[in-house]
Amino acid sequence: MFGGGGGGLNPRKMEQMMEQMGIDVEDIDAEEVIIRTDEHDLVFDDAEVTKMDARGQETYQVIGSPAKVESGSADDSGGTDDADAGSSIPDDDIDLVATRAGVSEDEARAALEDNGGDLAAAIESLE
Structure with a gap:
């Protein structure tokens, strides 16, 4: 995720650092993600979704390629x-x-x- 080669961060070390900062990370088994806008919908099938909770502030990360659908x-x-x-x-x-x-x-x-x-x-x- 943070690049290949010698300069990338170790995922385990990254998890430990996030835990120390009070950030909980959870993978969500999402079947579909839809983002609705005034002009169109972005539909992600089989997206990778990660929820990060940093002291009560939830952030969701969606990784995938959406299909653009007419709103x-x-x-x-x-x-x-x-x-x-x-x-x-x-x-x-x-x-x-x-x-x-x-x-x-x-x-x-x-x-x-x-x-x-x-x-x-x-x-x-x-x-």
Whole structure:
């Protein structure tokens, strides 16, 4: 991660230094990461995600190559099954929230709608 060759830091030594500074590092087994912007969505499949907690301040690092997807593409298509259920929330998002939070699809849909489609916020509100 910090370069090959003789000048790189030893990962174990780096972990020890971070622990001494009060920084906890945790790998997250993420299946998908979506970053939504006004213009487009960045979708990372099989991304490497690391959470660093430095005295209560959480930082997430995402490593991978995202696919650029048109923002709100499920809302604008008009013909997809996801939008036909009377909701602009994609079925995949509902399934993901229901699975992660251990709730029914109806509860997951309501949480997503209450949180503007934000997956992380919806899961957090259900936990």
